[in-house]
Amino acid sequence: MNRRALLLAPLGVALLAGGGFWEMLAGMRKGTFNPRGVPSPLIGKRIPAFSLPGFSDTDLVTGKPLLVNFFASWCVPCVEEHPVLMDLKEQNIPVWGIAYKDKPAATDMFIARHGDPYFRLARDEPGRVAIDWGTTGVPETFLVDGQGIIRWHFALPLTPETVDEELMPLWRKVA
Amino acid sequence: MTGRFAVIVWLCLSASVLATPAHALSDPSEMLPNPAQESRAEAVGSQLRCLVCQNESIEDSGADLAKDLRHIVRQRVVAGDSDQQIMDWMVARYGNFVRLSPPFNALTALLWASPLVAVLLAAGVVVAARRARPTLPKPLDSEEQARLRHLLET
Numbered sequence: 001m002n003r004r005a006l007l008l009a010p011l012g013v014a015l016l017a018g019g020g021f022w023e024m025l026a027g028m029r030k031g032t033f034n035p036r037g038v039p040s041p042l043i044g045k046r047i048p049a050f051s052l053p054g055f056s057d058t059d060l061v062t063g064k065p066l067l068v069n070f071f072a073s074w075c076v077p078c079v080e081e082h083p084v085l086m087d088l089k090e091q092n093i094p095v096w097g098i099a100y101k102d103k104p105a106a107t108d109m110f111i112a113r114h115g116d117p118y119f120r121l122a123r124d125e126p127g128r129v130a131i132d133w134g135t136t137g138v139p140e141t142f143l144v145d146g147q148g149i150i151r152w153h154f155a156l157p158l159t160p161e162t163v164d165e166e167l168m169p170l171w172r173k174v175a
Numbered sequence: 176m177t178g179r180f181a182v183i184v185w186l187c188l189s190a191s192v193l194a195t196p197a198h199a200l201s202d203p204s205e206m207l208p209n210p211a212q213e214s215r216a217e218a219v220g221s222q223l224r225c226l227v228c229q230n231e232s233i234e235d236s237g238a239d240l241a242k243d244l245r246h247i248v249r250q251r252v253v254a255g256d257s258d259q260q261i262m263d264w265m266v267a268r269y270g271n272f273v274r275l276s277p278p279f280n281a282l283t284a285l286l287w288a289s290p291l292v293a294v295l296l297a298a299g300v301v302v303a304a305r306r307a308r309p310t311l312p313k314p315l316d317s318e319e320q321a322r323l324r325h326l327l328e329t
Contacts, residue, residue: 006304041270101239127243134268136226136240 040134040153047148048132054122055096061148065174066094066119068142070130072102073110075138081157085117088163093171094119100138101127143167145174205242207249216252219261220245224273232275 027033042048047068049057060066069085071078085095097118099107104123111118124130133142136155143152152170154162207213217234223244225236233241233248244265251261265273277283285292315323 006300006307009300038270038272041267127240131240131243131247132268134270136269 034156038155040150040155042134042142042150043153045150047142047144047150048129050129050132052098052122052124052129054098055120057148059120060096060144061146063146064094065143065145065151065171066096068096068098068133068144069118070098070100070124070133070135070138070140072100072138073106074102075100077157078110078139079114081139081159082114082117084158084160084163086115087160089117089119097121098129099123099125100130100135101125143170143174205245205249207253212249212252215258216245216249219252219258220248222262222275223248223265224269224275226269226273 024033047057047060051057060068067088071081088095095117097120099121102110102123102125104125107121107123111121133140134153139157141154141158142150145151151174152167154166156162158167207216220234221232223233225231225233225238225241225244227238227240228236231241233244247264248261251264256264262274271277271283277286279287
């Protein structure tokens with residue numbers, strides 16, 4: 001190794017880092033990389049205990065898998081996600097909704113306007129139960145199996161691609 | 176004279192503004208009445224990441240979720256939880272990502288070791304550069320000098 005080659009080493013490191021950042025940015029655009037997609041520590045654990053107007057944790061343990069969707073009428077990405085939830089309802093996948101920090105009247109108006117994709121609806125007006133589920137915003141979706149174990153967590157609006165590529169293979173496994 | 180004085184006062188004031196950390200916890204109603212408990216809550220809170228803005232602590236963030244988490248930290252301080260218990264409570268929900276200084280484990284070993292790795296790499300480069308430096312040829316011995324002189328003369 002000669003000295004001139006050594007001088008190129010920092011350039012190589014910079015190129016490598018640049019390539020990495022490029023890959024991350026490209027992934028963000030394509031949706032394959034989510035900088036907020038921090039794995040939830042709740043995966044593989046039982047759902048947190050809670051009791052809300054609408055339903056409680058014991059109601060969620062039905063012997064069959066289901067989805068839990070945190071949403072709010074004031075949340076713009078929730079509107080974007082809404083048709084996907086309606087599709088899931090069509091496919092007989094029960095989505096249990098939890099309205100996060102939302103006035104009941106506003107939630108009801110949202111559902112009246114866009115359609116009701118929810119199997120059952122609970123209201124978390126103080127937003128305290130959402131913290132026990134480790135959510136950082138809305139919408140967020142969890143897959144809960146028949147024994148009440150959280151199998152999957154998605155912290156972005158659901159898209160048809162996410163449903164087909166990530167959710168459905170898991171769903172078939174736990175169903 | 177008064178003009179210069181005003182400038183000095185202004186400079187001092189702006190320096191003090193720049194030096195104070197911007198705490199979002201400006202609403203006194205959020206603070207605990209007990210100063211010792213409040214400062215403990217602030218110390219714990221400043222170690223917790225705001226999950227909405229990600230690069231701020233919950234003490235610094237103006238996000239709604241950060242406000243809720245600040246409130247929970249204070250509730251738990253009053254309830255008598257240790258700092259570790261509060262931290263564990265947060266990690267159980269949000270994972271180690273919620274901690275602004277990640278713990279040392281198999282996953283973060285490379286992260287923590289990175290300064291040492293960088294120093295070792297630099298040392299390696301220096302050593303390699305020294306080795307690669309061309310060494311000066313040995314001075315000619317008397318026999319070679321004689322031969323050189325002979326060649327030059329003929």
